[in-house]
Amino acid sequence: MFAALSNPAILLASEEGGGGVEFPPINLIVKWPAAFGEGTFYGFNKIALISMIAMIVPVILFLIAGRKASVVPRGIQNVMEVSVDFIEKQVVLPAIGKDGMRYLPMLMSMFFFIWIGNLFEIIPTSHMPANARMANPIMLAMVAWVMFIGVGVKHHGLKYFKDALFPPGVPKALYLLVTPIEFLSTFLIRPFSLAVRLFANMLAGHILLVTFSVLTITLFGAGILAIAGVLSFGMLVAFTAFEFMVAFLQAFIFSLLTAVYIGGALHPAH
Amino acid sequence: MFLASLAALATEVAESDPTDINPVVPDEIGEIFWGAIAFFGLWILMRYVLLPPLLKIRADRRNQEISDLQAASAADEAAEQVRRDYDVTLAEANSEANDIIAEARAAAEHERGEIVVAADSEIASERQAAMAELDSQRSSAVSELGDDVADLAVAAASKVMDASLDEPIHRSTAANYVEDAR
Numbered sequence: 001m002f003a004a005l006s007n008p009a010i011l012l013a014s015e016e017g018g019g020g021v022e023f024p025p026i027n028l029i030v031k032w033p034a035a036f037g038e039g040t041f042y043g044f045n046k047i048a049l050i051s052m053i054a055m056i057v058p059v060i061l062f063l064i065a066g067r068k069a070s071v072v073p074r075g076i077q078n079v080m081e082v083s084v085d086f087i088e089k090q091v092v093l094p095a096i097g098k099d100g101m102r103y104l105p106m107l108m109s110m111f112f113f114i115w116i117g118n119l120f121e122i123i124p125t126s127h128m129p130a131n132a133r134m135a136n137p138i139m140l141a142m143v144a145w146v147m148f149i150g151v152g153v154k155h156h157g158l159k160y161f162k163d164a165l166f167p168p169g170v171p172k173a174l175y176l177l178v179t180p181i182e183f184l185s186t187f188l189i190r191p192f193s194l195a196v197r198l199f200a201n202m203l204a205g206h207i208l209l210v211t212f213s214v215l216t217i218t219l220f221g222a223g224i225l226a227i228a229g230v231l232s233f234g235m236l237v238a239f240t241a242f243e244f245m246v247a248f249l250q251a252f253i254f255s256l257l258t259a260v261y262i263g264g265a266l267h268p269a270h
Numbered sequence: 271m272f273l274a275s276l277a278a279l280a281t282e283v284a285e286s287d288p289t290d291i292n293p294v295v296p297d298e299i300g301e302i303f304w305g306a307i308a309f310f311g312l313w314i315l316m317r318y319v320l321l322p323p324l325l326k327i328r329a330d331r332r333n334q335e336i337s338d339l340q341a342a343s344a345a346d347e348a349a350e351q352v353r354r355d356y357d358v359t360l361a362e363a364n365s366e367a368n369d370i371i372a373e374a375r376a377a378a379e380h381e382r383g384e385i386v387v388a389a390d391s392e393i394a395s396e397r398q399a400a401m402a403e404l405d406s407q408r409s410s411a412v413s414e415l416g417d418d419v420a421d422l423a424v425a426a427a428s429k430v431m432d433a434s435l436d437e438p439i440h441r442s443t444a445a446n447y448v449e450d451a452r
Contacts, residue, residue: 031297031298034298034300037300040300041299041300041303042300042303042304043298043299043300043301043303044300044304045298045300045301047298047301047304047305048300048301048303048304048305051301051304051305051307051308051309052304052307052308054308054312055308055309055311055312058312058316058320059312059315059320062316062319062320062321062324063319063320065323065324066320066322066323066324066327067323069323069324069326069327070327071327071330071331071334073327077324077327080324081324081328084321084324084325084328104321105313105316105317105321106313106316106317108316108321109309109312109313109316110309112312113308113309113312130305133296133298133301134295134296135296135298135301135302135305136301136302136305136309138296138302139302139305139306139309140309143309
């Protein structure tokens with residue numbers, strides 16, 4: 001299925017006769033043709049497929065876990081309860097507090113959607129993290145942005161904007177400096193930094209893996225240099241393991257920062 | 271100035287090769303569309319379908335833990351009460367046993383004293399009877415022996431003096447002697 005949605009495999013870089021490394025253009029490793037609806041708003045390409053899988057996988061796991069949920073958890077129920085506990089104890093409670101439990105479904109969804117989307121970076125035949133494209137990160141960052149502003153307005157009314165832009169305790173003359181900075185950092189840079197952090201990390205990891213893949217293939221077909229190919233292959237394996245960790249870490253960071261922003265809007269004094 | 275820069279940038283982008291993409295700009299609206307559908311679908315399902323069973327079972331487990339802990343605490347308290355009751359009962363039993371032993375010992379001591387007194391009394395009476403019997407036997411023996419000795423002495427004296435002696439006189443002499451010798 002992934003192969004059908006992928007570009008032609010043109011990653012083999014060595015020219016006939018041994019002409020050195022030719023790295024594929026960036027658009028060939030991040031841009032994917034649509035299976036249908038090309039050029040329309042519903043164009044369904046590889047990234048869209050990964051996004052749908054990133055939704056379906058947690059749905060299936062949670063349905064299995066909840067179907068025969070027992071007081072003494074076993075198997076998949078145990079795993080999913082651990083994930084719920086993780087998000088609750090590491091994200092919701094430290095960043096928002098007990099009244100943040102109402103945001104648990106959103107943060108759980110965010111975490112699983114990002115994590116599984118990221119994992120496709122190292123899943124054979126896919127090798128493309130959904131978040132190495134800007135679409136999902138910017139969409140999720142907009143969700144976080146709307147959420148924390150919405151929470152702030154819901155709980156504090158328009159005073160939320162006043163407190164955010166004119167922090168109490170600051171000398172009035174400094175508002176000339178502080179207010180624009182607060183406006184930029186809170187309402188513009190936050191969603192942008194959220195999106196770019198996730199996107200850039202995953203894109204960098206993807207390019208790194210592609211680089212070492214191309215290098216390894218090239219070196220293995222380059223006579224005596226095949227010895228160096230072993231080293232390159234070792235690095236490829238090591239970076240794959242590293243990206244496995246990054247996939248989890250970025251999902252955790254995105255969820256945590258979203259929770260921190262919501263917590264800040266809910267309890268501005270803190 | 272700023273608008274002019276933006277216009278120049280837009281012109282540059284429009285004239286650039288369409289295969290040269292800027293990866294920071296989301297250029298495929300379909301990816302955002304399907305991503306949003308997937309994420310919001312997951313969020314809605316998570317909120318209303320996926321999480322509630324696990325949160326409910328977790329709450330049930332927590333309630334059961336609390337009730338089990340309370341039951342364990344109550345059982346522990348009951349066990350402690352039983353242990354205290356047992357200690358009290360044991361102490362009472364020990365005290366009662368000591369009383370019984372003391373009473374039995376006193377009764378045995380008393381009975382032993384009575385038996386000893388009775389035995390002493392019986393021994394004394396038997397001894398007295400035996401002594402009386404002994405005295406009687408001895409008197410009888412001495413009396414018989416006195417007669418025999420007198421006869422023997424008279425006979426012996428007669429032999430020595432080779433003459434008949436006045437038996438009644440000498441018998442009384444011998445009897446007196448025996449009586450003195452006793």
